[in-house]
Amino acid sequence: MAEQASDRYDAGQLEEKWQREWDERGTNTFSEERMRSPSDPYYNLMMFPYPSAEGLHVGNIYAFTGADVHGRYQRLRGREVFEPMGFDAFGIHSENFALKVGVHPMDLIPANVANFTRQLRRMGGMFDWNRTVDTTTPDYYRWTQWLFLQLFKGGLAERKEAPVNWCPSCMTVLANEQVIAGLCERCDTPVEQRHIAQWFFKISDYAQRLLSNLEGLDWSATTRKAQENWIGRSEGALLRFPVLGEGSDESQLEVYTTRPDTVFGATYMVLAPEHPLVPEVTSPEQREAVEEYRAQASRMDLVARRKVEQSKTGVFTGGHCRNPATGERIPIWIADYVLMDYGTGAIMAVPGHDERDFDFATAFGLPIPRVVAAEDADADTLLTEAFTGSGRLVNSGRFDGMDTESGGRAIVDWLAERALAEPRINFRLHDWCISRQRYWGPPIPIVHCDACGPVPVPEEELPVVLPRVDDFKPDDSGVSPLARVEDWYRTSCPECGAEARRETDVSDTFLDSGWYFLRYPSAHSDDAPFDPDLTRTWLPVDCYIGGNEHAVLHLLYSRFLTMALHDLGHLDFEEPFTKFRAHGLIVREGAKMSKSRGNVVIPDAIIERHGADSFRLYLMFLGPFEEGGDYRDQGIQGPVGFLKRLWSSVVPVEGLRESDPDPEVERKLHQTIEQVGRQLPGLQYNTSIAAMMEYLNVVRAEGRTPARSEVEPLVVLIAPFCPHIAEELWARLGHEESIFEGANWPDFDPAKLQEEVVTLAVQVNGKVRATLEVPLGITEEAAMQRAKEEPNVARYLDEAQVRRVIFVPDRLLNLVVA
RNA sequence: GCCGGGGUGGCGAAACGGUAUACGCAGGGGACUUAAAAUCCCCCGGGCUUCGGCCCUUGUGGGUUCGAAUCCCACCCCCGGCACCA
Numbered sequence: 001m002a003e004q005a006s007d008r009y010d011a012g013q014l015e016e017k018w019q020r021e022w023d024e025r026g027t028n029t030f031s032e033e034r035m036r037s038p039s040d041p042y043y044n045l046m047m048f049p050y051p052s053a054e055g056l057h058v059g060n061i062y063a064f065t066g067a068d069v070h071g072r073y074q075r076l077r078g079r080e081v082f083e084p085m086g087f088d089a090f091g092i093h094s095e096n097f098a099l100k101v102g103v104h105p106m107d108l109i110p111a112n113v114a115n116f117t118r119q120l121r122r123m124g125g126m127f128d129w130n131r132t133v134d135t136t137t138p139d140y141y142r143w144t145q146w147l148f149l150q151l152f153k154g155g156l157a158e159r160k161e162a163p164v165n166w167c168p169s170c171m172t173v174l175a176n177e178q179v180i181a182g183l184c185e186r187c188d189t190p191v192e193q194r195h196i197a198q199w200f201f202k203i204s205d206y207a208q209r210l211l212s213n214l215e216g217l218d219w220s221a222t223t224r225k226a227q228e229n230w231i232g233r234s235e236g237a238l239l240r241f242p243v244l245g246e247g248s249d250e251s252q253l254e255v256y257t258t259r260p261d262t263v264f265g266a267t268y269m270v271l272a273p274e275h276p277l278v279p280e281v282t283s284p285e286q287r288e289a290v291e292e293y294r295a296q297a298s299r300m301d302l303v304a305r306r307k308v309e310q311s312k313t314g315v316f317t318g319g320h321c322r323n324p325a326t327g328e329r330i331p332i333w334i335a336d337y338v339l340m341d342y343g344t345g346a347i348m349a350v351p352g353h354d355e356r357d358f359d360f361a362t363a364f365g366l367p368i369p370r371v372v373a374a375e376d377a378d379a380d381t382l383l384t385e386a387f388t389g390s391g392r393l394v395n396s397g398r399f400d401g402m403d404t405e406s407g408g409r410a411i412v413d414w415l416a417e418r419a420l421a422e423p424r425i426n427f428r429l430h431d432w433c434i435s436r437q438r439y440w441g442p443p444i445p446i447v448h449c450d451a452c453g454p455v456p457v458p459e460e461e462l463p464v465v466l467p468r469v470d471d472f473k474p475d476d477s478g479v480s481p482l483a484r485v486e487d488w489y490r491t492s493c494p495e496c497g498a499e500a501r502r503e504t505d506v507s508d509t510f511l512d513s514g515w516y517f518l519r520y521p522s523a524h525s526d527d528a529p530f531d532p533d534l535t536r537t538w539l540p541v542d543c544y545i546g547g548n549e550h551a552v553l554h555l556l557y558s559r560f561l562t563m564a565l566h567d568l569g570h571l572d573f574e575e576p577f578t579k580f581r582a583h584g585l586i587v588r589e590g591a592k593m594s595k596s597r598g599n600v601v602i603p604d605a606i607i608e609r610h611g612a613d614s615f616r617l618y619l620m621f622l623g624p625f626e627e628g629g630d631y632r633d634q635g636i637q638g639p640v641g642f643l644k645r646l647w648s649s650v651v652p653v654e655g656l657r658e659s660d661p662d663p664e665v666e667r668k669l670h671q672t673i674e675q676v677g678r679q680l681p682g683l684q685y686n687t688s689i690a691a692m693m694e695y696l697n698v699v700r701a702e703g704r705t706p707a708r709s710e711v712e713p714l715v716v717l718i719a720p721f722c723p724h725i726a727e728e729l730w731a732r733l734g735h736e737e738s739i740f741e742g743a744n745w746p747d748f749d750p751a752k753l754q755e756e757v758v759t760l761a762v763q764v765n766g767k768v769r770a771t772l773e774v775p776l777g778i779t780e781e782a783a784m785q786r787a788k789e790e791p792n793v794a795r796y797l798d799e800a801q802v803r804r805v806i807f808v809p810d811r812l813l814n815l816v817v818a
Numbered sequence: 819g820c821c822g823g824g825g826u827g828g829c830g831a832a833a834c835g836g837u838a839u840a841c842g843c844a845g846g847g848g849a850c851u852u853a854a855a856a857u858c859c860c861c862c863g864g865g866c867u868u869c870g871g872c873c874c875u876u877g878u879g880g881g882u883u884c885g886a887a888u889c890c891c892a893c894c895c896c897c898g899g900c901a902c903c904a
Contacts, residue, residue: 222898225822229900236904257904270904312902335902342903349904355819356902428903548898585897590829621842623830627823630830638842644857687832690841697841703858761837766885768837792871806884812836816884 011611047546078743086133091509142463143529232428256343261408283318441506449493584628613722
């Protein structure tokens, strides 16, 4: 027997030893052959981190540990678990930090990645370091560019001049998703509007499918709901209002409404200030006022523009439409409460039944007729506020008396006969702007040629390498720093050979992270982004765990890209993540952790002091994994003590009894195996750990000496949480192989779960008056007999008559007395 | 405003409609120790008590039920998503 280390539990020394062993034995690494023909593959994915200079924070460790526990459990069950890790290192975050500290990102990132790797090993994750991904390497972003080209060729990428969100502080364009209430999500600077030619992915073409597929996904309810809200489907109708022009050619104003039933109450129209028909409908007398208002609106930043509380403003254009239902001539206004990027950018205003229209009509003295009446009102009941509920139609010609729902349908049908209406489904989801006027990202692989227009870079010429540029600071010009690097952007047109210019914008980081899970299994593949066989074998991902802050960004884009690649013939599935679980948030002593508060938990320090196993165990014990928990500094003492007791219950192994387990202990053991095995797959980690603690308390009760058969299964149960100590104890118990090699998860025997004696609660009128220790399976009659012998029960029965008896076998006897 | 999730001891939290407060932290008492740390044992929701027990308690108020933290209705508060979205 090899020289045994000390019998003292030294977490640091032992964890280092096992991390080295795993590396040397290749415990967590797939050979090329096993990768290609695994017996029972399980792809266990977690959201790869952005490698910041500060290193891993507790939130990362919490998420990764929860996912790692899941992966290790699957492995102990016999699955072949692929658990990769990588780095999402492109993007504005890294770039801004690099600017701040004055180090080039190409120098900064590798150092951060090295530090992250060290920390990730130290926390004991089961990562396959042989297949890792760094989005900033040309090996990777070559394929990010390839992906762009596929979408371009598939007609899903288009370049258009568009009003975009411009952050004057970050000096870049932001996606709608990155604008929170009109502010830049990164620096809280008010966002401005700019008009720039941008590349967009047509995710809105997929809105309905992205929504419909949600139903079949095994995802956290909160995440699904967030996507549902974000996609924002609504049902209504497109209505056409003929413009009453002085000339002969009548154009039409199209509006989208969810309330076609109220069209008889539309007393005016409102266009967004940016609406293209504004010049056409504006009368000469009003032109000056209209132009002034439009100029003002375009200057206004989006915060002010979207502020709900402010009072309504607008200007009459001097033009008129005909209400297609009433035939009346109604005025056309422009107002900034109508947004160009939703629906058609124009509305029919129904002040009687829409709050915003009501406010506007009140402010400008426009008529407010009633066209819907609820039970307590009739056609003439005055409206003192907008009535938005349902009811019966009134003042609506032949539709009077119909309810709002069927009336709406009937009105659409009626108008449709004259081609003035059609049913319409509208989505809130906008196309995905992927252009970034920054430096730290993959160049968009397009060449602009005066003769040929935008031409894709031939695939065999990928990657378009991001050049090392020392002056990578963005400026206010609205173009990327790459536009200053002439010898880089000057090139020839791939089609006609003429002098041409490279696209100087780089792509959004969410494009990098939108497909990384496809790359992991194929990380060694040089001739394709993802090898068809490996992809068929390993994907879709079996379980994905991550934060809900990515519910509508990363997760929606990943689904869209997967769907698009499926349609383009590159993948045979269209949903990337079979199961997704959002983990909760960790707070500290009841307060959110933040650098500015100075209350962040530093993982390195805790691991140094207590070991990774204790830290992992504590994080998983804090609260339900999917709800998060409160990190209290003292709290780790519980898990620390538990591991010490576990250690001293096994070591030295010569001290263990080799006899059969005690029946009492054995029963508790089987109950524990049953509970942990049931709760672990559901990520109910905190209660699983509590069950193991309870079991160890039974094993050690009154200082008894444990039997090997009592503790050996516990070593396996704890292994997903505390892999190092489990390996060490497993080895000391005489096993040669890693505990994670082979399916070592213990079975329980249902026959051994049942107690022989159960505690029966005796109630009188629903109140517990006694508890009885009775043999399992006691009959109602016998239980009655025993209950009546209890003085504290008998005294309630003395004067009363038992009118009813409720008997729940082996649990409870309730005597209902008069 | 709409849509999710939640409100249980001093604290983190458990609890198929069936003994509310498992497990752990903190706190109190004790053992061991010259002492401390570590370890081990006991107590630990509130009030009353003749020490047998009794009453109250899961955000608030109602309801269903033999029995409700759990189901139903109304309301209050906290967290998250969407939001001048027509």
